[in-house]
Amino acid sequence: MATHNEKADAIRAHFDQINAELSKIIVGQTQLLQNLFICLLCGGHALIEGVPGLGKTLIVKSMSKVFNLKYSRIQFTPDLMPADILGTNIINEDEKGNRYFEFYKGPIFGQIILADEINRATPKTQSALLEAMQEERVTVFGTEYPLEPPFIVIATQNPIEMEGTYPLPEAQIDRFFFKLKVDYPTSEQLSEIIDKTTEDYEPKMHSIIERDSILEMKTLVKQVPMASHVKDYAIRLVLASHPDDNYPIKKAKKYVRFGSSPRGAQSLVQAAKVWALLQGRYNVSFEDIREVAKPALRHRLILNLTAEAEGIDADDIIEDILGGVPIKVRS
Amino acid sequence: MKTDLELRTHISKLHRLTVRKSIEQVLWATLLLALIFNTVALGLQKTGIIQWEGHAIYPLLLLISLAFSALYNLNRKKSFKDTLIDIDIRLDLKERLTTVYEYDQLGRKSLFMDRLVKEVISLLGSLKGKQIFPRHFTTVHLLIPVFIIMFIFVLAIDLSPRASEQESATTEKLKQIGIELEKFAKQARPEKAGAEKETQKELIERMEAIARAIQEGSIKEKRLLKSLDGIMNRSESERKRLTKRLGEELSLGDISNIPALQDLQKNKPSATELVRLKKELKDLFGGEVPPSISKDISNLALHHEMAQFLKGAMEDVGADFKEETTQTSSGSMSRPPRQTKDHPEASEDRPAGDEESLFTAGRGRAEAEKQAPYDLEGLKKSALKDKGVSGRGDRYNTSVRSLPAIGRARLKEEEVIRAYQTEFENVLQKEDIPLLYREYVKQYFLSIGMGEEQEGNGDT
Known part of the structure; x- marks a missing residue:
């Protein structure tokens, strides 16, 4: 039987294998894959933002194959209704002719849910995901239906300035563990993408990891030790994102309307633990916190109009916070 | 258990290194502060702004520097955990050391702790003391040679020629006093032993010791005056005792009809009075005074001479304190103090109290003048306020009638x-x-x- 340390080492090994397997289809995007893996191990959900055609859907679909998890895809459109996501009761008739309601499960009853172009649906429909994302269950007509773990919602969205989109409500955005950005591929990567998609290339994907292993790893991640001063640093980073905080973060004071919620601090710490394991360490360092700061906090900063007018995005402010908050304060 | 023990050994080692580093910092800071303070003190002394008594000021400043530096370092002392955080950051240990230390101290558990402890032990085992606490070149290290140079510079140069000249003049004068003291002591040293001679011998030895100290340069004006004052007081008390005893001896011999005997009523008969007493006693005893009485008279004369000599010496030393700028010549040591314009009454016939107050070591004339009215009050002789003398305070003239009234x-x-x-x-x-x-x-x-x-x- 494998020891805890061996299991911890296996996390890194698994990720390397997953990365290798996915790279058969996906070109580049290593960091995106790494962050999605972190989300999975932390029990969080990811919001992927990027212009159409960058392979967002393909990545998620491929991941479900590699993890051997039940995959559902929901294409969000303006006319999509909550029942289309959650499922609904339909009237059914038995052999004797008696009619009864039967719950017809919606696509939310999967394990890897791809909420494609989530910002194309109306806020009402977007909110249908709230309970599922937070409590891993859905309630339909007063009946609760638990979702099968591991449960992860990976939503993709186009940049909100594009036409025909509805910005996600703050409460829902906050429920996403990470907000990930898909970068445009380099010319080399683009060349490789063209080769793989326009030629006779159909690689066979293999399952690398099983459901039980993922659940076991999720438990193990929580055991990664973290010193109190590292935790304090994470807290100070989150507090510094508030415009009325004591730290003299110029951009936060000027461009932020609301800073990160406490979920931001939770995400920072949890994600840093997995990041540390992926780096082959068994404790969280300042560097781990800094590494995951952007995906964990960028969607939690609500910027003001000045920021929009001046073209300042959340990443600029997080960089300013990382530069302005000292690693060490005297105890 | 073994790993725990090993970890604690390494932590103890770090503790020791931290303490050593703190002590080093205190010592460096002390050195710098001591250099600064001593340079300033030396500069002040050399420029004549402040004259330190002896060299005790320099070790004292060193102690003050040590105290300052220790207090400053105590105030700025980091907690041990802060030190470990510094080590973690400096050596890029990714907070392993602090995490392990904290979990160990707080008794927190983690599945990964064993692995982490092993990693830390391995890391600490591979590190040397210099790597953990590297020696940095700080501002303190930069300033120390600067102040050493400054100190040597101040030590080498003569910042005040005038002060130096004044000092050498004072030294020369003190040397002269030392020579005179030695000469006097040599002349006055008793040849035979005896009860009275013991006191004389003691006083002479003290004078010789002072003379030696002057020659060695280990005594300053103030201390010299104090020492001379001590000798004079001892001599005066001996003089009083001898006078009293002489009076008693003469009374026992039923010798009461000689006029000079009345002078003995005074505690300190003058040389003239002693000469007269001896002469009268010679006449009385038919040419030969009994040896015990003769010896007492000689001893009294010696103490009288010693008192006069010491007065002169003290006036010369004390005059310098009051009139440092005038630098008057001290004159001969073997004579009694001069009559001055301010003190026309300062003769050897002055009453005892007045005389003492005038020539008390270190206090100078000013205090003597202040006390004069009190001393004069108890006098049998007439003391009149002298309105003709200008200057500070009151002046008194004592009028002594030279001849008794006719018929008596x-x-x-x-x-x-x-x-x-x-x-x-x-x-x-x-x-x-x-x-x-x-x-x-x-x-x-x-x-x-x-x-x-x-x-x-x-x-x-």
Whole structure:
């Protein structure tokens, strides 16, 4: 039987294998894959933002194959209704002719849910995901239906300035563990993408990891030790994102309307633990916190109009916070 | 358990290194502060702004620097955990050390702790003390050679030629006093042992010790005055004791009809009075005074001489404190203090209290003048306020009538005149009657008939 340390080492090994397997289809995007893996191990959900055609859907679909998890895809459109996501009761008739309601499960009853172009649906429909994302269950007509773990919602969205989109409500955005950005591929990567998609290339994907292993790893991640001063640093980073905080973060004071919620601090710490394991360490360092700061906090900063007018995005402010908050304060 | 023990050994080692580093920092800071303070102190002394008594100020400043530096470092002292965080950051240990230390201290558990502890032990085992606490070149290290150079510079240069000249003049004067003290001690050293001689010997030895200290340069003006004052006080008390004993001896011998005996009522008979007493006793005993009485008179004379000598020496030293800028010449050591314009009454016939207050070591004349009215109050002799003398405070003249009232005389006139003649000659022999006054003194004695051959049998 494998020891805890061996299991911890296996996390890194698994990720390397997953990365290798996915790279058969996906070109580049290593960091995106790494962050999605972190989300999975932390029990969080990811919001992927990027212009159409960058392979967002393909990545998620491929991941479900590699993890051997039940995959559902929901294409969000303006006319999509909550029942289309959650499922609904339909009237059914038995052999004797008696009619009864039967719950017809919606696509939310999967394990890897791809909420494609989530910002194309109306806020009402977007909110249908709230309970599922937070409590891993859905309630339909007063009946609760638990979702099968591991449960992860990976939503993709186009940049909100594009036409025909509805910005996600703050409460829902906050429920996403990470907000990930898909970068445009380099010319080399683009060349490789063209080769793989326009030629006779159909690689066979293999399952690398099983459901039980993922659940076991999720438990193990929580055991990664973290010193109190590292935790304090994470807290100070989150507090510094508030415009009325004591730290003299110029951009936060000027461009932020609301800073990160406490979920931001939770995400920072949890994600840093997995990041540390992926780096082959068994404790969280300042560097781990800094590494995951952007995906964990960028969607939690609500910027003001000045920021929009001046073209300042959340990443600029997080960089300013990382530069302005000292690693060490005297105890 | 073994790993726990190993970890604690390494943590203890880090503790020791931290303490050592703190001590080093305190010492460096002390050195810098001591250099700064001592350079300033030396500079102040050299420029003559402050004159330190002895060299004790320099170790004292070192102690002050140590105290300052220790307090400063204590105030800025980091907690051990902060030190570990510094080590983690500096050596890029990714907070392993602090995490392990904290979990160990707080007894927190983690599945990964064993692995982490092993990693930390391995890391610490591979590190040397210098890597954990590297030596940094700080501002303190930069300033220390700067201040060493400054200190040497201040030590080497003469910042105040005037102060230096003044100091050398003072040194020269003190040396002269030392020589005189030695000479006096040599002359006055008793040849035979005896009860009184022991006191004399002790006083002489003290004078010799002072003379040696002056020659070695280990005594300053203030201390010299204090020492001389101590000797003089001892001499005065011995003088009083001898006077009292002499009076008792003479009383026992039923010798009460000689006029000079009355002078013994005073605690400190003058040299002239002693000469007269001896002469009268010689006449009384038919040419030979009993040895015990003669010895007492000689001892008294010696103490009188010693007192006069010490007064002169102290006045010379003390005068410098008051009149440092005038730098008056001290004059001969072997003479009694001069009569000055301010103190025309300062003769050896002054009453004891007044005399003491005038020549008390280190206090100078100013205090003597302040005390004069009190001393004069108890006098039997008349003391009149002298309104003719300008200057600070009141001045008093003591008028002593030279001749008793007619009809109450007990001595023959020629004896009185002879005594005066002796005194006159004695006085004239001494150099400290100012040249301009000699004629007046001479005229005074001539006016009372000393210049002519006087004969007569009647009482005066």
